[in-house]
Amino acid sequence: MSEIFSAFAIAFELIVSLDRELYTIIGRTMYVSISAVAMAALLGLLLGAVLAVYRFPGRRAVIVVLNALMGLPPVVVGLVLYLFLSREGPLGFLGLLFSPTAMVLAQFFLILPIIAALSHQFLRDLYLEYQEQLCSLGARPNQVVFTLLWDGRVNLVTVVMAGFGRAIAEVGAVLIVGGNIAELTRVMTTTIALETSKGNLALALALGIVLVFGAIGLNAAAYTLGGVSTYRRI
Amino acid sequence: MLPLILTDVSLWRDGNTLIEGVSVTFSPGTKTIVLGHNGAGKSLLLRICHGLMGPDSGSVAWAEKSPEGHRRQAMVFQKPIMLRRSVRSNVTYGLKVNGVPKLRRQEIADMNLKRVGLADIASRPAAVLSGGEQQRLALARAWALAPDVLFLDEPTANLDPAATQSVEEIVEEIHGGGTKIIMTTHDLSQARRLADEVVFMHQGRMAEHTPADQFFDSPASAEARAYLNGELRW
Ligand SMILES: Nc1ncnc2c1ncn2[C@@H]1O[C@H](COP(=O)(O)OP(=O)(O)OP(=O)(O)O)[C@@H](O)[C@H]1O
Ligand SMILES: [Mg+2]
Numbered sequence: 433m434s435e436i437f438s439a440f441a442i443a444f445e446l447i448v449s450l451d452r453e454l455y456t457i458i459g460r461t462m463y464v465s466i467s468a469v470a471m472a473a474l475l476g477l478l479l480g481a482v483l484a485v486y487r488f489p490g491r492r493a494v495i496v497v498l499n500a501l502m503g504l505p506p507v508v509v510g511l512v513l514y515l516f517l518s519r520e521g522p523l524g525f526l527g528l529l530f531s532p533t534a535m536v537l538a539q540f541f542l543i544l545p546i547i548a549a550l551s552h553q554f555l556r557d558l559y560l561e562y563q564e565q566l567c568s569l570g571a572r573p574n575q576v577v578f579t580l581l582w583d584g585r586v587n588l589v590t591v592v593m594a595g596f597g598r599a600i601a602e603v604g605a606v607l608i609v610g611g612n613i614a615e616l617t618r619v620m621t622t623t624i625a626l627e628t629s630k631g632n633l634a635l636a637l638a639l640g641i642v643l644v645f646g647a648i649g650l651n652a653a654a655y656t657l658g659g660v661s662t663y664r665r666i
Numbered sequence: 667m668l669p670l671i672l673t674d675v676s677l678w679r680d681g682n683t684l685i686e687g688v689s690v691t692f693s694p695g696t697k698t699i700v701l702g703h704n705g706a707g708k709s710l711l712l713r714i715c716h717g718l719m720g721p722d723s724g725s726v727a728w729a730e731k732s733p734e735g736h737r738r739q740a741m742v743f744q745k746p747i748m749l750r751r752s753v754r755s756n757v758t759y760g761l762k763v764n765g766v767p768k769l770r771r772q773e774i775a776d777m778n779l780k781r782v783g784l785a786d787i788a789s790r791p792a793a794v795l796s797g798g799e800q801q802r803l804a805l806a807r808a809w810a811l812a813p814d815v816l817f818l819d820e821p822t823a824n825l826d827p828a829a830t831q832s833v834e835e836i837v838e839e840i841h842g843g844g845t846k847i848i849m850t851t852h853d854l855s856q857a858r859r860l861a862d863e864v865v866f867m868h869q870g871r872m873a874e875h876t877p878a879d880q881f882f883d884s885p886a887s888a889e890a891r892a893y894l895n896g897e898l899r900w
Contacts (some may be wrong), residue, residue, distance in 0.1 A: 564718055565747035568740065569760040569811070579759075583750040 442634035461619040465599040468539035480551030501545035510608030530611040538605035543595035668694035675724035697847040702867035708850040740808035741817040746800040748792040778806040818849035
């Protein structure tokens with residue numbers, strides 16, 4: 433028991449003393465997940481809006497596949513990407529395996545379906561509400577896409593947050609393609625897994641505490657943002 | 667772009683005939699009032715004329731096709747659809763998708779909001795407006811487009827007496843500017859005040875299309891007579 437208490441004590445000390453290793457890992461985690469989310473949001477939101485507005489052959493199939501991929505286990509994403517990036521794989525010549533870039537790619541593929549599928553669900557409903565009015569005003573489909581993205585922005589922020597939450601919390605994909613190499617590809621979750629198994633609870637706890645409070649802070653921000661622009665609807 | 671000629675237009679949904687064999691010519695210059703019981707097909711007829719729904723058989727033809735197409739007509743829906751934006755942006759949006767330059771958009775929007783008495787609340791989110799205010803905003807949004815043909819689906823249904831009167835005055839005003847008016851209402855005294863000619867719909871069919879004086883004095887169809895006498899006939 434006292435061991436756990438002292439681990440907590442050291443963990444807090446690491447946090448307040450701005451421990452270099454701890455904050456390097458946090459920084460790398462942010463770099464990887466924010467890059468992945470930025471790319472996935474750019475593509476995923478556009479994809480969601482296009483699927484909501486345009487009718488084209490194969491549209492239903494795309495939606496079904498996206499919905500299915502939403503629940504993809506991260507280790508599977510990691511494995512497939514590993515096969516592509518490994519020296520014998522088709523993209524092996526890029527030399528990306530065990531690099532932060534590979535981890536960004538893994539998280540990108542993991543959350544792209546989430547952002548695309550969730551934004552499609554929401555934007556489809558918004559489109560149903562808007563369709564006749566926009567058509568009456570003479571908006572062309574490409575204009576409608578951007579109108580939906582703009583008018584739905586408050587809810588879309590929540591969608592992107594959900595993607596970020598999933599990216600930052602996952603272990604399997606970044607572990608496989610990143611390799612959990614010290615000073616290079618270690619992120620918060622993989623470090624927690626490794627340090628805990630080694631019995632080094634302090635660093636693991638410090639990272640866990642930062643993750644929990646980060647998540648609370650993020651959700652509070654999203655909630656406030658949503659609250660400010662939720663109007664009374666009659 | 668007028669006359670608008672409907673030839674033997676029918677519309678089916680789920681095995682029900684909603685509009686059946688409607689042939690009618692809408693000429694320029696007059697105010698046409700569409701009357702009929704609830705569910706008679708008035709709103710559907712307006713949607714078909716406006717081009718929001720294609721007929722399942724028959725044809726809808728404008729005398730000349732303008733390259734701008736939609737720009738020349740506008741519609742105010744029975745249930746106003748508010749974009750999730752400010753009151754002013756709801757008006758400028760329609761101008762924007764039709765390529766009106768930015769400064770001009772603001773001017774036109776402010777002028778039309780003043781006309782409907784919403785100038786003071788132009789920066790409020792449209793979603794918080796009262797039912798009547800939303801209807802007035804929908805009117806301003808349509809007027810701002812300066813259409814050649816204006817479809818109005820029960821535009822005063824939620825308005826107080828003063829607002830109703832001012833809407834009637836503005837309808838006269840834009841009609842005076844050369845805009846064709848095609849409007850539905852359940853307010854018979856309003857119909858008498860505004861109508862040059864009446865289209866009477868009954869159970870999806872056009873029972874009568876006559877000049878207003880004649881319609882209110884001696885309607886040709888038994889259905890219209892019953893309707894005017896307040897008898898229940900559906
Ligand atoms: N998309 C649809 N699918 C099936 N039925 C429909 C559809 N749209 C309208 N209807 C039906 O068509 C009929 C005519 O509807 P419409 O809205 O034109 O009536 P209306 O004359 O405008 O009535 P009101 O005076 O109540 O506004 C109604 O019975 C309605 O239920
Ligand atoms: Mg109606």
